[in-house]
Amino acid sequence: MTSTHRPDLPQLMIDEAVRAALLEDWGRAGDITSQATxxxxxxxxxxxxxxxxxxxAGAGFAESAFRLTDASLQFEPIMRDGDRLSPGDVVARIEGPARALLSAERVALNFLGHLSGIATATSSFADLIAHTKADIVCxxxxxxxxxxxxxxxxxxxxGANHRFGLDDAILIKDNHIAVAGGVVPAIExxxxxxGHLVKIEVEVDTLxxxxxALTAGPDVVMLDNMQPDQLAQAVEIAGGKVLLEASGGIELDTVRAVAESGVDLISSGWITHSAPVLDLGLDIEIA
Incomplete structure (x- = not known):
């Protein structure tokens, strides 16, 4: 089940990424438009x-962009990551040297728009399956x-996170199975x-x-490109012995039926690789 705690990131990670983005944007001479005008x-x-x-999502990245540009800029967060936004909602207020404020604007909005777009896309899936036990995972x-x-x-x-990389869980896919000589030999x-803390997941295409796979005792089975009726049969066959993950081409108009089949997890690459940027803007307040 998805945690109810708000996620967090180390500030050092945020600052490192934001600093690189600022240097990329400023180039060799800084913001010459703001300097000129x-x-x-x-x-x-x-x-x-x-x-x-x-x-x-990404309020901390926006704050970092302004702070790293000029420590005298005052950033007042109004809303927090995970909050739902309506058009016109104020996310944050910024006050200070005008050149610095505008020099940080695009980097702040790039991170905010991209990460908020992912959070919004994930939420659109999660809302549709909230009545089921399934979690949407990246x-x-x-x-x-x-x-x-x-x-x-x-x-x-x-949503929830799948593995972060190739080193934190074993995921046996069809190509591994082909080379290993079968599902059972690959799992064994x-x-x-x-090690005892490493989970093992195996991908299967058929019931x-x-x-x-169940005879070899994996921790998780990924059910690849199965229709809801097949998924429901898989849930019955597994009988709660392993976690079941549905994967493959799942979209907003199909995710409800997939979740209602009884699977535990639904993985989606779309929520990270194709989520539209959320439109947020910076507006100067004229006294």
């Missing part, structure tokens, strides 16, 4: 507001370098190799493969 002593206040409905189909942050956004949207080899 704004007096060095000019000050400004602004709000970050939602343009569309969604779920917030995959390794993430933006290189941003995996930890995108998986954080999934949790902000009410994995059990002989794995016969599921039955075969």
């Amino acid at each position: 704004l007096p060095a002593a000019a000050r400004a206040s602004a709000v970050i507001a939602a343009r569309k409905p969604g779920v917030l 995959t390794r189909k993430t933006t290189p370098g941003l995996r930890a942050f995108e998986k954080y956004a999934v949790k902000c949207g009410g 080899a994995a059990k002989a190799f794995a 016969d493969q599921l039955k075969e």
Whole structure:
């Protein structure tokens, strides 16, 4: 079951990613537009507001962008990651040197829009299956370098995390099975190799493969590209002996039926690799 606790990220991880993004944006001379048009002593206040409905994720990245640009910028968070947004909702207020404020704007909004888009996409799935026991989980189909942050956004949207990489769980897929010589030999080899804290999951394409896998005792079975009626049969066959994960082409118009089959987990790559950016903007407040 998805945790009810709000997720968190170490500040050092956030600052490192934001600093790199700022340096990329500033290039070799900094924000020459702000330098050219704004007096060095000019000050400004602004709000970050939602343009569309969604779920917030990445507020800490926005705060970091302003703080790292100029420590004298005052960032006041109004809403927290995981909060639901309506159009016009103010996420944060910023006040301080105008040049610095505008130099940090795009990096702050890039992180906010991207991560909030993932949280919003995840929430759209999670809301549809809230009446079932199933959790929506992410995959390794993430933006290189941003995996930890995108998986954080999934949790902000009410989802759960699958493995983070190739080293924290064993997931035996069809190609592993083909080379290993079958489902059972692959699972047995994995059990002989794995430490006592490492979970073993195996992917199956048919109910016969599921039955075969159950004889070898994996922790989780991934049911790949099965229809809801097949998934329901798989749930009956497994009888609660293992966790069952449905995977493969699951969309908003099909996720409810998949969840109602009785599976424990539903994995989706779309929520990280194809989630639309959530539209948030920074508006200068004119006195």
